[in-house]
């Protein structure tokens with residue numbers, strides 16, 4: 600494995616919500632059926648990040664305190680087990696900073712001229728040599744990178760930041776501007792379980808789930824559903840409530856209501872990001888081929904979810920068509936469809952997130 604992040608078990612622990620989570624969009628049981636598998640490759644990570652970036656930035660207004668994204672997928676020495684740290688660091692040019700593995704095309708990192716294997720060694724003049732070194736343990740983990748991403752996001756809220764970049768023996772400064780986004784950070788978890796979940800901050804998708812989605816639009820529904828849980832603060836709402844008990848039917852109605860809300864907002868978020876609104880039905884039909892009895896009490900039936908998604912799609916497209924028909928052709932240089940869609944999404948009521 601080229602990049603040994605923390606194990607799926609560690610991630611689950613970090614998220615605080617595991618497979619029995621109320622927020623699981625899809626079941627937590629490992630499937631024995633033959634189905635496409637995908638590894639936790641950097642290309643798969645980039646695919647997930649690109650979708651989350653597109654959804655998050657298109658829906659930034661749905662969060663009162665959006666995160667500031669750069670589009671970079673980072674790593675550091677602490678992400679690797681102590682035994683492999685030296686070799687990988689040498690190969691990838693890592694010292695004490697944060698290396699750029701890949702970045703989302705068109706993101707702030709792209710605009711700033713960042714290249715793969717650049718290493719960020721200072722932010723706004725602050726050297727990163729001593730940054731969160733307590734997060735580096737014998738076992739590789741993502742903790743230090745996560746803390747740096749929070750630190751960088753906070754810095755970018757105050758405006759563009761100056762990043763000192765080291766690449767080999769060269770150093771240069773770049774100016775990075777953050778892009779506001781809502782919904783949470785994506786994490787690809789190497790797992791044979793068909794699942795995705797969220798904890799208020801992160802959106803976890805398993806490699807099996809990623810492989811199951813037929814195209815990016817289908818995968819965007821999975822990601823948007825989890826982002827919707829985050830944007831709607833469902834983890835907080837269900838804070839005093841046991842998802843495990845819900846699996847046995849105790850208080851399941853409350854969980855089911857959050858699932859319905861997440862599905863509906865997910866379709867709206869996909870529309871804002873200009874994804875194909877026929878994709879939720881395709882994805883759900885895929886998922887429906889598997890028998891997930893253990894979710895029957897907490898999630899609406901697949902047929903019901905398809906019906907709701909298509910009702911949302913119809914409402915959005917009808918509103919969009921009506922707005923486009925009355926849009927003055929010369930009002931703006933922006934495409935009329937985009938303007939009408941933006942109007943349709945906000946509905947004139949501002950932030951559509953409810954509690």
Ligand SMILES: [Zn+2]
Pocket residue numbers: 621622623624625824828857858861
């Ligand atoms: Zn859900």
